[in-house]
Amino acid sequence: MTFKVPFSTLQQPKDAGGTALIHIMAKCTNLFIVRMERQGQQTDNFTADWLTKWHLHGRTPNPPDIRRIPTKLDYLYRYNIQAAYTPIRGNLESQKIYRKLLYKGLLTSIHAVAGLHEMRIQKLWPDTDWIQVWKNLSDAPVSDNTQCVWYQFIHDLIPTNVRLHRINVTPSNTCQQCAAIDTLEHRLNVCGEGRLIWQYMKTILARMLRTIPARTSNEWLLRPHFNIWPSKRNHAVLWTLANVVISRLLQRTAPKLQDFMYFLFRSRCKLMNNRLGRDLVGNYLTVLDPTPTGR
Numbered sequence: 607m608t609f610k611v612p613f614s615t616l617q618q619p620k621d622a623g624g625t626a627l628i629h630i631m632a633k634c635t636n637l638f639i640v641r642m643e644r645q646g647q648q649t650d651n652f653t654a655d656w657l658t659k660w661h662l663h664g665r666t667p668n669p670p671d672i673r674r675i676p677t678k679l680d681y682l683y684r685y686n687i688q689a690a691y692t693p694i695r696g697n698l699e700s701q702k703i704y705r706k707l708l709y710k711g712l713l714t715s716i717h718a719v720a721g722l723h724e725m726r727i728q729k730l731w732p733d734t735d736w737i738q739v740w741k742n743l744s745d746a747p748v749s750d751n752t753q754c755v756w757y758q759f760i761h762d763l764i765p766t767n768v769r770l771h772r773i774n775v776t777p778s779n780t781c782q783q784c785a786a787i788d789t790l791e792h793r794l795n796v797c798g799e800g801r802l803i804w805q806y807m808k809t810i811l812a813r814m815l816r817t818i819p820a821r822t823s824n825e826w827l828l829r830p831h832f833n834i835w836p837s838k839r840n841h842a843v844l845w846t847l848a849n850v851v852i853s854r855l856l857q858r859t860a861p862k863l864q865d866f867m868y869f870l871f872r873s874r875c876k877l878m879n880n881r882l883g884r885d886l887v888g889n890y891l892t893v894l895d896p897t898p899t900g901r
């Protein structure tokens with residue numbers, strides 16, 4: 607599944623909703639510094655002679671004197687600037703650890719200059735515990751594809767007609783099924799029998815949590831920032847919510863309660879046929895079984 611997210615989102619750490627993608631500028635500078643240092647340590651080396659001539663071995667004065675080296679000696683000119691902020695490798699420090707520390711330092715200074723990127727959803731919902739949301743998303747015992755779809759919903763990346771109309775892709779911002787405004791919430795738990803389905807699922811979740819449906823939140827579908835004890839119950843709640851999300855996306859043309867129940871039944875069979883899946887949710891999904899009264 608392919609979809610677009612801002613580059614800065616991918617560079618966020620994994621526990622912050624990104625993919626910990628390498629920062630190319632920091633990585634290249636890192637390689638450049640390490641390479642120059644290595645060359646400087648060699649004898650009979652042209653670069654080592656230049657570094658000696660311009661007093662560039664070790665850390666240079668901070669702030670750097672940028673007029674000291676002619677700009678046409680580009681790599682020495684740049685190294686003079688970088689070396690002013692570069693930590694010296696300790697005697698006991700391995701090359702690998704030194705490179706890691708260097709990369710971390712470069713990232714910190716890049717972020718200090720450019721400002722730390724905050725995701726759009728973090729700005730919209732600053733009170734949400736986003737670390738818990740990303741942890742829950744990766745803990746949900748569902749397929750990678752379902753996690754991917756949920757990720758898009760959480761990031762508000764679904765091309766609803768409200769969004770498409772805003773950039774003149776669709777003639778109107780209304781839903782093709784029912785003519786209501788096609789927002790993310792409308793797709794998730796309103797359109798078709800969406801209200802009925804969500805109401806039913808809230809009673810299921812309430813039974814799982816031994817509470818009343820009013821204590822379950824609509825917000826959980828888009829911001830699952832809860833941490834329920836024990837972890838098996840947390841997994842079961844996450845499995846249920848993820849299935850509501852994926853079924854709503856798959857059943858766009860016939861979002862009926864009966865179709866949804868059948869979908870949920872098959873999905874649970876798949877999970878329970880897998881030993882790992884059974885271990886993750888324990889007995890918590892038995893609340894989906896019909897009660898003796900047939901209700």
Ligand SMILES: [Zn+2]
Pocket residue numbers: 781782783784785786792797798
């Ligand atoms: Zn609709």
